[in-house]
Amino acid sequence: MNVFDGQFPRELEDESIYIMREVAAQFERPVLLFSGGKDSITLVRLAEKAFYPGKIPFPLLHVDTGHNFPETIAFRDALVEELGLELHVRYVQDSIDKKIAVEESGKYASRNALQTVTLLAAIEEFKFDACIGGARRDEEKARAKERVFSVRDDFGQWDAKKQRPELFDMLNGRINVGENVRVFPISNWTEIDVWNYIREENLEIPSIYYAHQREVFQRDGMIWPNSPFINKDESEIIETRTVRFRTVGDMTCTAAVESDADRIERVIEEILSATISERGARIDDKRSEAAMEKRKQYGYF
Amino acid sequence: MDISNKQVLRIATAGSVDDGKSTLIGRLLFDTKSITSDKLQAIEESSRRKGLDYTDLSLLTDGLVAEREQGITIDVAHIYFATKTRKYIIADTPGHIEYTRNMVTGASNADVSLILIDARNGLVEQTRRHLYIAHLLRVPKVVVCVNKMDLVDYDQALFESIVNEVKALVDKASLTGFDISFLPISSLYGENIITDSEHMSWYLGDSLIEALESVEVKSHQTDLPTRFPIQYVIRPKTNEHHDYRGYAGKIASGTLKVGDKVTVLPSGAVSEIKSIQKYKTELKEAVAGESVSVLLKDDVGASRGDMLVKEGDFNFGNEVVSEICWMDNTPLVVGKTYKIQHGVSESRVKILGLNHKVKTDSLLVETNISDFLLNDIGEVVLRSSKPILADSYKDNRNNGAFILIDEFTNNTVGVGFVA
Numbered sequence: 001m002n003v004f005d006g007q008f009p010r011e012l013e014d015e016s017i018y019i020m021r022e023v024a025a026q027f028e029r030p031v032l033l034f035s036g037g038k039d040s041i042t043l044v045r046l047a048e049k050a051f052y053p054g055k056i057p058f059p060l061l062h063v064d065t066g067h068n069f070p071e072t073i074a075f076r077d078a079l080v081e082e083l084g085l086e087l088h089v090r091y092v093q094d095s096i097d098k099k100i101a102v103e104e105s106g107k108y109a110s111r112n113a114l115q116t117v118t119l120l121a122a123i124e125e126f127k128f129d130a131c132i133g134g135a136r137r138d139e140e141k142a143r144a145k146e147r148v149f150s151v152r153d154d155f156g157q158w159d160a161k162k163q164r165p166e167l168f169d170m171l172n173g174r175i176n177v178g179e180n181v182r183v184f185p186i187s188n189w190t191e192i193d194v195w196n197y198i199r200e201e202n203l204e205i206p207s208i209y210y211a212h213q214r215e216v217f218q219r220d221g222m223i224w225p226n227s228p229f230i231n232k233d234e235s236e237i238i239e240t241r242t243v244r245f246r247t248v249g250d251m252t253c254t255a256a257v258e259s260d261a262d263r264i265e266r267v268i269e270e271i272l273s274a275t276i277s278e279r280g281a282r283i284d285d286k287r288s289e290a291a292m293e294k295r296k297q298y299g300y301f
Numbered sequence: 302m303d304i305s306n307k308q309v310l311r312i313a314t315a316g317s318v319d320d321g322k323s324t325l326i327g328r329l330l331f332d333t334k335s336i337t338s339d340k341l342q343a344i345e346e347s348s349r350r351k352g353l354d355y356t357d358l359s360l361l362t363d364g365l366v367a368e369r370e371q372g373i374t375i376d377v378a379h380i381y382f383a384t385k386t387r388k389y390i391i392a393d394t395p396g397h398i399e400y401t402r403n404m405v406t407g408a409s410n411a412d413v414s415l416i417l418i419d420a421r422n423g424l425v426e427q428t429r430r431h432l433y434i435a436h437l438l439r440v441p442k443v444v445v446c447v448n449k450m451d452l453v454d455y456d457q458a459l460f461e462s463i464v465n466e467v468k469a470l471v472d473k474a475s476l477t478g479f480d481i482s483f484l485p486i487s488s489l490y491g492e493n494i495i496t497d498s499e500h501m502s503w504y505l506g507d508s509l510i511e512a513l514e515s516v517e518v519k520s521h522q523t524d525l526p527t528r529f530p531i532q533y534v535i536r537p538k539t540n541e542h543h544d545y546r547g548y549a550g551k552i553a554s555g556t557l558k559v560g561d562k563v564t565v566l567p568s569g570a571v572s573e574i575k576s577i578q579k580y581k582t583e584l585k586e587a588v589a590g591e592s593v594s595v596l597l598k599d600d601v602g603a604s605r606g607d608m609l610v611k612e613g614d615f616n617f618g619n620e621v622v623s624e625i626c627w628m629d630n631t632p633l634v635v636g637k638t639y640k641i642q643h644g645v646s647e648s649r650v651k652i653l654g655l656n657h658k659v660k661t662d663s664l665l666v667e668t669n670i671s672d673f674l675l676n677d678i679g680e681v682v683l684r685s686s687k688p689i690l691a692d693s694y695k696d697n698r699n700n701g702a703f704i705l706i707d708e709f710t711n712n713t714v715g716v717g718f719v720a
Contacts, residue, residue, distance in 0.1 A: 009307040009388050017592040018551045021533040022645070025605055049580040050592075053545060054537040137379040144378040163376065164713045165402055165628050167409040169551070170642055170704050174711040188390055190381045274337065 004268060008196035012189055013046065018169060019148060019185040020050035020132075024057050026173035027130040027181070033119075034060040034087070036072035037248035038205050039134030039186065041079070042194055045203055046185060047132075048083065059086035061131075063118050065111040066093045067229040067251045075206040090122040107231050110252040120156045123180055130173065132183045138190040148187050154178035191246075192271055199264045211244045211262045222255040246271075307383070308518050312391045313411035313440065315404050315431040320419040321448045325488035326380055326393055327358025332495040333510070335382035336361060355489075376400075377407045387514065401661065401676035402628040404434050405716060409702070413516055414440040414479070420453045424466045426662040429474075432467070433661050436476040437624060437678065437718065439698050442516050443481045446509065451487040455500040460485045474664045478695060484509055522589035527555030527563075528692070528700040529609040530644040535594055547578065547594035548603060553644065553699040554692075555611070557595060558586045563609045566617065567688045570601040589699065606646035608690045617688045622656070622720040624694075626678045629707065629714035633673035633681075639714070641685060643703035649686045650705070656680040673715075680720065694718035 023030045032047060034040045047056045062076060080087045092114045095101035101117040104110060123131065137144045147163050149171045164172055173181055186194070198205060215226035217236045224230065225245075226238050230252050243256035244267070257274075261267045314322050330336045344360040351357070361380075380391040394400070394407035408414055414435040418428055435443050447463050450456075464483045471481065484493055485504050492498035494509045507515070535547035557563075561574045576596040577584040587593045595609065603609075627633050633652060641650040658667045658679035673679060683689075694701030695718075705715035 006306045009309045011306075011309045011590060012388075014551060014590055014592040018532065021549055021592075025533050025645070050549070051533075051535055052578075052580050052594075053539075053542050053547075054535045138381045141378075144380060145376045165406040165716070167406055167704055167713070167716045168699075168702050169410075170644065170702075172642065172704065172706055172711070172713045174640075174706060176711055188379070188381075190383070190388075192383070193388070 004196065004199060004265060008193060008200050012193060013197070015169070015188065016046045016185040017050045019171070019183065020047050022171045022173065023130050023132060023183050024051070026171070029126065029128050030058040030130040030132060031061045031088075031126065031128045032056075032058055032132040033134075034062050034076065035134070035248060036062070036068070036076045036206060037134065038194055038198060038209065039136065041203055041205055042186060042197060043132060043134050044079065044083070044085075045201060056083070056085060059088055061122055062087065062089045063115045063122065064089050064091045065115060065250045066091060067111055067227065069206070069208050069248060069251055071206045071208050072248050075204070079204070088122070088126065090118050092118045094118070095121060107233065109231055110250060112250045112253045116156065123156070128180060129175065130181045130183050132185060134186060135184050136189050136191070136194075137187050146184060146187065148184055149173050150182040150184065151175060152180055152182060192268070195264070195268050195271060199268065206248060208245045208248065209267065211242050211259045213240055214243050214256065215239070216241050216243060216256055223258065225251055225254070225256055227251040307386065307388050309388045309390060310413065310513060310516060310518055311411050312389060312413045312415055312513070313404070313407040314391055314393050314415045315407070315417070315434070320417045321488050322393065322417050323359030323361070324357075325417065325446065325448065325486070325494070326391060327361040328488045328491050328494050329509070330361060330380065330382055331358055332491055333382050333384060377403050384510070384514065389513065401430065401434070401678075402626065404431065405438065405626045408434055408438040408440055409716070411438070411440045412518055413442045413444060413513065416443060416445045418445060418447050418463060420447050420449045420459060420463065420485075423463050424470065428467070429470065429664055430661040432471065432476055433474070433659065433664060436478055437626075439478040439695055441479055443479045444509070444512055445481065445483045446486045447483065448486050448488055450485045450492065450501065451490055455485070455498070457501075457503045482506070482512060484512065522554050522699055523556055525554040525589070525697050526614040526692070527557060527609070527611045528553040528697070529557060529595065530646065531603055531605055531607045531609065532645045534604060546600070547596055548609070549592070549594045550645070551592045552587060552589050554589045554697055556586055556588045557593070557609075562612045563597070564612050564615070565601050565603045566608045566610060566615060566690050568601070568603070568607070570603070571612065572597040572599040572601050608646070617690050619688050620653070620682065620684045621689055621691065622680065622682050623717040624678065624680050624720065625673065625705070625715050625717045627673040627675060627715045629712060630675055631707070631714070633715060634671070638708065640706040640708055641683070641689070641703050642706060643689055643691050644700065646690065648689070650683045652681055653684050654682040656682065683717075689719070691719045693720060
């Protein structure tokens with residue numbers, strides 16, 4: 001018996017599968033938002049389990065910033081192929097070309113915030129009434145208050161003061177015209193729960209989660225991956241280091257950590273002894289103390 | 302499942318604005334090493350900016366901008382920490398009168414209700430309200446923390462007088478359904494939270510974390526009559542699974558075994574369990590809390606909202622007497638129709654009568670009432686368009702509650718607990 005066995009509380013899986021089935025039962029056009037990150041990979045497994053031996057009764061949507069880690073896209077396509085899923089991809093570049101979104105400029109330019117525009121356009125295009133996302137309440141203070149079924153208006157806005165009470169496990173997904181619901185089946189999971197689940201379920205994840213050699217540079221005390229999408233100073237020197245990523249976001253806003261954890265047991269050990277939180281490596285949250293709450297009011301996931 | 306895995310313990314915290322609840326939770330996270338250096342650094346900076354000479358641990362949980370500005374907690378926040386054997390989920394709920402609905406919401410999933418009393422103030426209106434809600438929601442365990450002992454010179458006699466006052470209230474108001482214990486603590490200095498207190502050697506009981514680690518988690522749900530609400534019918538319609546019809550759902554109470562004779566409600570059709578499946582695994586037995594798919598021997602034509610029960614142990618009707626907590630700004634009135642959702646089953650109900658209200662601050666009962674306002678708690682009579690397959694809430698917490706939904710706004714406007 002491995003020391004990691006039994007560390008994932010199975011009760012959480014039962015709860016998440018229940019939420020997946022509520023989505024399929026209560027909504028006409030649900031969609032699963034898929035980023036290729038570990039949380040959305042976990043969602044796909046939960047959906048697979050919820051409807052087995054039937055197929056997952058909703059498509060996946062990837063909002064593509066164009067600034068992805070190539071490893072993530074390769075992984076996404078392989079997973080979709082293997083499980084016979086339906087995948088829609090919508091591009092932030094298209095929103096910029098249509099002038100409904102404007103590219104940020106300067107050293108910290110990122111397309112992370114622009115994803116919201118593309119997501120809202122896709123919701124309108126496909127008439128999605130429920131978007132399933134992998135957000136967890138342990139990630140960030142504003143997320144700690146999010147409901148499992150979170151009603152948004154047609155601007156995708158979240159109003160913390162008008163949230164519906166959620167009692168017991170009863171989920172009320174009834175909405176008015178123009179509204180849609182964001183659904184968070186792994187609300188009650190923590191980062192370590194996700195990792196233990198991935199280990200116990202033997203799930204494949206993109207290689208960038210494991211230690212690898214990569215070109216990086218140092219900025220503001222964090223390790224940034226080198227990519228053509230990032231604006232660098234002359235003083236920022238590219239070097240090759242052994243790193244891994246704790247989240248998979250846009251290449252312009254995901255920082256690496258120095259690590260030699262090359263398999264999942266070592267990743268879990270590293271997280272258990274880590275002194276910096278997962279979102280601490282998200283450059284987009286560092287903008288201000290209330291950064292996440294502000295983005296959510298504008299319809300961010 | 303045969304493999305042992307981490308248990309989850311759900312805690313609802315409640316307290317008045319200033320009795321130090323957020324600091325207590327911050328302390329639990331801090332002392333169990335559940336906060337990371339960047340989060341700690343962020344609150345240390347905020348504390349300095351506010352001119353404090355200590356690290357304000359309450360800043361860890363007061364999440365929303367409005368809350369940080371006003372220094373209060375306005376919604377249910379969920380906070381997580383873990384020990385070697387358990388995962389803890391705290392639903393941190395506000396203590397103001399206008400947010401009773403949030404306290405009820407937080408308590409609805411709780412195994413433990415953690416009630417704070419400021420040692421300087423003793424039992425206040427809020428304490429009565431919290432105890433009443435723990436009783437109404439049948440939260441099995443109540444832990445009363447008498448906080449700020451550091452500000453009353455760690456006075457044993459004062460602690461004991463508060464304990465006696467609470468015990469007298471519990472007896473007088475017949476608040477039953479929970480096991481209660483009392484702890485003298487200081488959340489600011491971390492005394493009796495994880496480590497014992499040097500200043501309170503007179504206290505020989507558990508620290509808070511010891512008390513939480515020893516709470517028994519919901520095993521009793523398995524001993525209750527079987528209730529399996531059908532949530533979703535899986536019909537793959539592929540060649541391989543041509544006639545497959547899996548009734549998917551989460552077992553509310555009791556157990557299901559292959560070979561069990563079952564009755565489908567409300568139709569009354571009878572069949573036998575052919576197979577219980579969890580993804581690719583065939584189970585011989587499944588218990589309360591598990592999400593499974595059940596295959597029956599006969600085609601009984603069951604659908605979402607129906608319920609499988611074991612033969613002979615049910616008695617459900619269209620008319621129910623229920624306690625409710627009203628959660629909407631628009632009052633509940635007699636004669637109005639609402640949607641009712643009991644588990645995953647939906648129908649319509651009409652409010653036939655209002656029996657009484659309970660004033661949660663004084664615990665006095667008020668009869669002769671014409672409506673229920675936001676945060677009112679009391680008893681009503683309802684009639685449903687189809688049988689409500691609910692047990693008495695005090696006998697079966699997982700199959701005794703329902704929510705009421707406004708037919709025009711679609712908002713959740715109330716919660717009911719079947720008498």
